[in-house]
Amino acid sequence: MTVTIYTHPRFHQHDTGPGHPESPARLTAVMEALAAPRFVLLPRREAVHALRSQIARVHTRALIDTVLDPYAPEWRPLDPDTWMSPHSAEAALLAAGAVVGAVDAALDDPRERAFCAVRPPGHHATPDAAMGFCLFNNVAVGAAHALARGLDRVAIVDFDVHHGNGTQDIFWSDPRVMYASSHQDALYPGTGLRDETGAGNIANAPLVAGSGSAAFRAAWEIRLLPALDAFEPQLVLxxxxFDAHRLDPLADLNLDAEDYAWLTARLVALAERHAEGRIVSSLEGGYSLQALRESSAVHVAALAGI
Ligand SMILES: [Zn+2]
Structure with a gap:
């Protein structure tokens, strides 16, 4: 069993503009943390582009054309928070491609776990809209790829402090994908209420601001992990x-890095019970560089069992 780190130099060149929280420095912080001696044996792989046909499984032609438009101005906003720069389209293709590559590897050999150190993030991107710093929904593209390769049940687990409205929208009426999310109640984008259940395949656990470790762990232990167990996923995405960390400047859930280690170990066990161990993780948000360093390190260590 190993954890491959998928990344690409282009991810540092997706430039969101001065002062933007979703900065290239985030990825630098993550990769610095993963350069520690205990991770030296983990393989690194350069992401390759997702194919347009792979992205089109979850996004409209209009959105794909907008993101990839070679004639559009090089610097442009797709929504007030979501900017494109000269290398953003390629970064978006590579971020989705990292997850596709990791899913392929896991389906070929369940011992091939992965952490995709990517940006832009993905979980706010809906079928037809880039939003919330996200261009393409990387994890959704990966889930759709797993279905296209013949899986019947794929779980997407989302512990970002914001609700993954895009992922929920994409799989709202697709019972082959279960989406389970903990997030801060009433934070951007405002979705993720408990009664948003799709075709019975959506499980949301909103947490009030200031909740902290105990409430977070209880939400997973009592509500989300049992629902995932009942679903019996063949792959866990x-x-x-890492923006629910107490240092994060955009949210107030007050987690510690240890909470990410705890949940990741539970998700590995879930994957081992139902999915022959197949688990692929992809970076979403997290806006404190210190929190990103600590949290990505414990997350990858727990994925690797080290
Ligand atoms: Zn977030």
């Missing part, structure tokens, strides 16, 4: 945002 993780939307790994």
């Amino acid at each position: 993780v939307s790994a945002g």
Whole structure:
């Protein structure tokens, strides 16, 4: 069993503009943390582009054309928070491609776990809209790829502090994908209420601001993990945002890095019970560089069992 780190130099060149929280420095912080001696044996792989046909499984032609438009201005907003720069389209293709590559590897050999150190993030991107710093929904593209390769049940687990409205929208009426999310109640984008259940395949656990570790762990232990167990996924995909950490400047859930280690170990056990161990994680949000360093390190260590 190993954890491959998928990344690409282009991810550092997706430029969101001065002062933007979703900065290239985030990825630098993650890769610095993963350069520690205990991770030296983990393989690194350069992401390759997702194919347009793979992205089109979850996004409209209009959105794909907008993101990839070679004639559009090089610097442009797709929504007030979501900017494109000269290398953003390629970064978006590579971020989705990282997850597709990791899913392929896991389906070929369940011992091939992965952490995709990517940006832009993905979980806010809906079928037809880029939003919330996200261009293409990387994890959704990966889930759709797993279905296209013949899986019947794929779980997407999302512990980013924001609700993954895009992922929920994409799989709202598709019972082959279960989406389970904990997030801060009433934070951007405002979705993720408990009664948003799709075709019975959506499980949301909103947490009030200031909740902290105990409430977070209880939400997973009592509500989300049992629902995932009942679903019996053949692959576990993780939307790994680290912005519920107490140092994060955009939210107030007050988690510690240890909470990410705890949940990741539970998700590995879930994958081992139902999915022959197949688990692929992809970076979403997280806006404190210190929190990103600590949290990505414990997350990858727990994925690797080290
Ligand atoms: Zn977030």
